[in-house]
Amino acid sequence: MIDPRTPVLVGVAQFVDRDSLSADALSPLDLLAAVSGAALADSGGRGVVVDTLAVVRLFADSSPAFRSPFGSYANLPKSLAARLGQAPRRTIYGPVGGNTPQLLVNLLAESIRSGASDVALIAGGEALRTQARAQKMGLALDWSEDPGGEPETLGPETRLVSAHEVAHGIAMPTAVYPLFESALAAHYGDDPLAHRRRIGALMAGFTRVAAANSYAALPVERTADELITPTDDNRYIAYPYTKYLCSNMFVDQAAALLLMSTAAADAAGVPVSARVYLHGSADVHDMILVSQRLDYHSSPAIRAGAAQALAQAGIGVAELDHIDLYSCFPVAVEIAADMIGLAHDDPRGLTLTGGLPYFGGPGNAYSLHAIAEMAARCHAAPGSKGLVFANGGYLTKHSFGVYSTDHPANPARIDPTLLQAALDAAESPPFVESPAGAGTVEAITIPHERGIHGPATVIVRLDSGHRALAVIDTEAAALIDTQVVGRRVNLTPGHPINHARFE
Template sequence: MMDQHAIPVLVGVGQTTDKGSTFEACLSPLQLLMESVKRALEDAGIHLKQIQSRIDTLVITSGFIDYLKNPPQALCNALNIHAKNQYLSGVGGCSPQAAVNRLSEDIANLKIQCALLGGMEAQAAMGMARKAGIQPDWDQPSDQAPELFFPYRAGDGACETEMIHGIGVPVNVYPMFENALRSYLGRSFSDHQSKIADLFSRFSRVAEKNSYAWFPKARSAQEIMTVTGNNRYVGFPYTKLMNSMLGVNQSAAVLLMSEAMADELGVRREKRVYLHGCADAADHWYVLNRVNYYSSPAIKLCGKTALDMAGKTMEDMDHIDLYSCFPCAVEIARDMLGMDENDSRPLTVTGGLPYFGGPGNNYVMHSLAAMVEKLRENPGKFGLLNGNSYYLSKHSVGIYNTLPLEKPWQRTHPDVLQKQIHATKTPEIENQPKGSAAVETYTVLFNREGQPEKGLIIGRTENQPFKRFAAITPADPGLWQEMMTGDFVGTRGIVRNQGRFNVFEPI
C-alpha cells in the first residue's frame, strides 16, 4: 500500500469575479484573494481554524501590477495563516500549473503536507481608479520582499533587438505566429480568418454558460472577425475580440494536500481530484531563436511526458482547456498534442481568456478550478489543461481525474525535458542585418483609433540564412495594406540598419 502522506490530492477550489460598477464598489485585491481562499476552504469542507497552522506552503501568483508589497505575507496576516514557506510565483501564465506540479512533487517526497495556491488581478478596478483620479490605498505594511517560487527563467522575455523593434509585447508577437501558421498551412487570409473566428466563437459559447465569466455572451464567428469601430485590429490578423481580456477583477484559489491529511480532515471522497500526469518545459527562450513560428517542441514534449506519466493518450482526455490568450496559442497546442483540427471535444472549460477573462498570470488557476468541478461532475473522466507564458515560451501541462493514483507519484524533472529542447539547434540572432533578405513572418500593428501605424518583420538574410533578424517596415500605409491583403511570408527585399532600427523594404 502506498504511503498516504506521499499522495497529492486537490481538495478545494474557489473563484471570484467582481463586477463592481464603480471603484468604491469593487473589492480590493486582498479582499478579492481572500474571498476565493474562503470559497476553496468551504468547497473542501474545511474550516479556516482547522488549517491555519497546517498549511506548509503558500504560493501567490504574481500580478501584472504590484498591488501589494508582499502578497503572501498580506494574506497570511489577514487570515492568520502560519505557512512557513511563503512565495510569490514567477511571471507567466503557466505559473499556477507549474506550482501545482512542483508542490505535488514536494508532497510525494514528504517535504510538505499541505499547500494553498491563489492569485488575483484587479485591473478593472485600477482602470476605474485612474478614470476617477483616485490613488488606490490597497497596500499592506511589510518589511520584506516576497520570496520568488521556482522561476524557470529570470529576466526579460525578449532580447534587446526584439525589445527595440516591438517583439517584446504579446499583442505584437502572437499575430506573427498566426501569420506564419496560416502560411505554413497554405490557407488564404479569408479562409484562415474564418477558422480562427469559428474557434473562438465556440469558446464564447462556453463563456456564456459560465457564471464567473467576465463576458458571458456568445459571439458569432462573423462578429469576432468583422472589423468595426468597437472591434478594431490590434495586431493583424487579430481583431480586439481575438485578444485576451486583461481588464478584469478576478481571483481563484486551490487547496492541495496529502491523502493522509485529507483523510484526517474528513474531506469527502467525491471532492478529491488527483494529478495523474504533468510536465514543464520552455521553448528556446527568445522569439528570434525559435525553431519556427507554427509549432512548439516544448508543448509537444510536455504533452507526451504528461500523458506517459498518466499512462493515457489524448484520445482518453474527455475534458480539455488549452491556454487561449490568442487563437494561435490554442491552434499550436492542439496540433502539438496530436489533436485533429475537427476534433469535436471543446477546448475550454471556462470560455477562454478573451471571454471568460484573462486575469494576468492567474488564468490557469481558474481553468484548474473549473476543471476540478467538471471532473467531479463526471467522475472517472480525464481532464487535461495547459499553461503558456510570454510568447509561447514556457509551458506546463496537468492531467487530472477523480480516480486515486495506482502507483507512487513521480514526475520527470523539468531539467530533463529542458535538455532535450536545448539539444535542438536553432537560428541565431542577427542584430544588424544587411543586404538581400526574405520575410519569415510579420504583422501590422494598429493604434487605438483603428489605424495602422507600424509594420513588423522577422526575416533572414541571404548571406546569413541561419540567422534571424527583427525589423520594421518603412512607414508606408500602402505597404501595410499590401501586407494585409496577400501572403507577405517569403517576400524578398533589402534590409539595412538605420540607427537603432533595422528596416526591411520589399523589392
Template sequence: MGVAEGTWRCSDAGAVIAERLRLGGGKPVHTVRADVGILQQRLIAEASAAIARGQVGAALIIGGESRARDRAIVKAGGEATQTPGPDGAEPDEVIHPAGELMSEVELERDLATPATQYAIVEDALAQADGIDRAALRRRLGELWFGFAAVAADNPTAWDRSAPSGRTIVATEGGNRMVADPYTRSLCSQWNVDAASALVLTSVEVADRLGVPPGQRIAVEATVESNLILPLPQRAELQRWPAFEVVAGALATHCGVPVDGGLGAEVVDLYACFPSAVQVQARALGLPLDAARLTVTGGMTFAGGPLNNAALASTVAVVERLRHLATAGGSARGLVTAISGMLTKPGAMMLSSSTSPTRFAALDVTDEATDRSPALPVDPDLAGEAVIVGATVIPTFEGIRRAVAVVGSTASGGVRRRSVVTSDRDVVASSIAELGGAGRVVTLDGMGGFNLS
C-alpha cells in the same frame, strides 16, 4: 502558501492572506511567490512535490487581479489603492525566472507586445496551411466564436455575451485592429477582476478532514520546460518543439498517447491568442473544436489576468472532473500553461481516479533545448530575404507599421534571421491584405525593409 506575482505590489501577499484567513494555527505559514516569467503551474508542482515528500500536509495556491476595478476608480477621478503588506516583509521563498523572456532586438523593433508576436505566428500558420487572408479570418472567427460560446456557459467568465464570429473579426463598434489579423476580440483581456484558489493536501489530511473520495482530484504529473528561445531564433514559427517535448513526457509518465489530447476527457489549453491554441492543438492531435479545447472560454472571454489564468483553468477542470466523478466513473483533465510568447510551456494531468498515477514533477528543459534549433539573429542583415511571419500594427503616430521576422541564407549555407519594420503604407496594406509569410523582401541593413 503560494502566490503568483501580479500587476499589484504587495510585499508578501501570502502572509496577508494567511493572516486574514487565520491559517497556521498560530504557527508561521511558509509563503512562496512566483515572479512574472515563472509558469503559474510551477506553484502547483512545488506544492505537490512538497506534499509527496511529506514536508507539508497541505498547501494553498492563489492568484488574483483587480485591474477592472482600478481602471474604473481612475476613470472616475479617484486613486486605486493597494494593500501594501507587512512592513519590510518578504516571502519566505521567491521563485525567479532564470533569464529574460525577450531579446534586445524584439524590444527595439516592436515585438514587445504579445499580440504582435502571436499575430506573426498566425501569419506563419496561414502560410504553412496555404490559406489566404479571407480564409484565415474565417478560421479565426469560427474558432473564437466557439470559445465565446463556452464562456457564455461559464458562470465565472468575464464576458458571456457570445459574439458571432463575424463580429469577433470585424473592425466595427470599437473592435479595433491590434495586430493584423487580431482585433481586440481576438486578444487576451487582462483588465478584469478575477481570483482563484486551489487547496492541495496529502491523502492522510484529506482522510482526516473527511473529504469524500468523489471530491478528490489527484495531480498525476506536472511537466515544464524553462528553455527561453526568442521568436526570431526559432527554426519554425508555426511549431513549438518545447511543447511537443512536454506533451511527450506527460504521455510517457501517464501511459497515454499524445495524439487525441493525451487521453484526457477534459481539456483546457492556455488560450491567450488563437495561434497559441492552434499550435498546442496540433501538437496534441486535437481538432480546432472549442468544446474539446476549453472549459473556461479562453482568456478573451473568461478573462486573462496576468497571474491567474492558468490557475482559473485548473479550478474549472477540477470542477468538471468532480462533476464527472459524481456521475460515475473516473476521468482525466489536461491543463496547459504558457509563460512568455510561446516561450515556456507547461502541462498538468489531473485525475478523478481512486488509483491515479503516482505523482511526478518533471522538468524537460534539457530535452527541449536539444529539440529546438536556434538560428543566429543579425539586426543589421541586408539584401534579399524571405518573410517567415509578419503583422501590421497601429502606432501612436497614427500610421500602420509592418513588423516582420525574416530569414536569409548566407553564402556558407548558414540560415540567419532578423526583425525588420516598414512604415510605408503600400507595404502595410499589402501585408494586411495578402499576408507576409513566404514573400521576398529587400532589407536595408538598418532594420527596415521593402517588398521586392
C-alpha cells in the same frame, strides 16, 4: 492502498465581479482572501492548517505598464495569510507567466509527495478592471500594505526579449503573437482572409462556452464574423487580431486551489468525493527569445511537454475527456492543439472556461480558473480524465497537468531535466542584428494604436541562412489581408532599426 504522501486537490473556488464600480470596490487582496477562504471551505475539511501559501504574481508586479497607482503589497502572500488567520512556514510569490498556476501545482504537489509540505494553498487574481475605472473616475483607493518580511520566489525572472527585439516592436504580446499567426497561416496554406475566417470559427466556439459560464467576465456569444470584422467597437489591436480576439486582462477575477497530502486530507476529514488527483505533469520551455525560435508555426516544447504529462498519466490523447488549452490569442490554441494532436474542432472542446478573451484573462492567474473548472468536470464524471495546458511569455513557457478522481497509478513526477536539455540542444537559425542583402519573410505583425496601424515588423530568413528583424517600409495599410509571408525582401541595416523593402 494509496500512498499517504500522494498529493490531492481538495478545494477550489472562483470569483468574478462584473458590477458597476463603487468606492468600496474590492482590492486584489480582498479578492484573494475571498477565494482562498472559499477554497478552504470547499474542501470540507476541519481545522485545516496551511503550511505553504503561494500567490500568483500580480500584473502590477510583473510589468511597469500595469503598476498600480493605489499603492503596492510589500509581501502579498504574508498579507493574505494574515487575512486567513494562517501562519504558513513557507510563503511563495510566483513568477511572471500564464504558466505559473499549473507550475505551482506541479511543484507543490511534488513538495507534498516528498514530505516537505502537507497542506498548500495557491491563490491568484486581478482587479485591473477596478484599477482602470477608478483611475478614470479619479477615485483615491488604498491598496498598500507592508506586513514585513519577504516571500520566497522561484528565482530571478527570465528576460524574454532582447533590446534589439524591443527596438523592432517585439515587446507587447498583442504585437508578438500575430507573428506566429502569420507564419501558421502560411504553414496551413491559408490566404490571410481565409485564415481570419478560420480563427473566427475557432474562437466563436469559445464564446459559446463563456456565455454559459457563471464566472465569465464577458458571457456573450458572438459569431465568427463578429469576432474578425474590424469595427469601432472591435478595432484591430495588431493585425490579424481585433479586440475580440485578444486576451481581456481588464477583469476583476480570482481563483484559489487547496492541495493536501492524502494523509492530511484523511486527518482533516476531507470527503473522498472531494478529491482530484494529479496524474501527470510537465514544465518546459521553448527557446527564450522569439528571434531564436526554430520556426513560428510549431512548439517543440509543447509537443514534448504534453507527451511527457500524458505518458506519466498512462493515457493517450484519445482518452482525454476534458481539455483546456491556454487561449490568450488564437494562435496559442492552434499551435498547442497541433502539437498535442488535437483537431481544432475536437468535439470534446478545447476550453472549459470560455478562454481568456471572453471568460477573462486575470493576469498570470487564468489557469487557476481552468484547473478549478477541471476539478468540477472530474467530479461530475468520476473516473474521467482531463488535460490543462498553461502558457507563459510569447509561447515560451509551458506547464501541463493531467487530472482525474481516480487514484494515480504512477504518482512519481518525471524529472524534466533531460527533456529540457534535449529541447535546449536544438539549433535555431543563426541571428544577425545588422543584416544586409536579400531574404524571405518568415513572419509579420502590424501593430495598431486605437485602430490606426503602425509600421509592420517582419522576421526574415536571409539567403545566407541567417535570421534578422526589420521594419518594412511599405505603407502598412497595403499589407492588410495580403500574403506577406514567403515574399522576397531586401534588408538594409540601421541603428538600431533595420529596414526591409520588397524586391
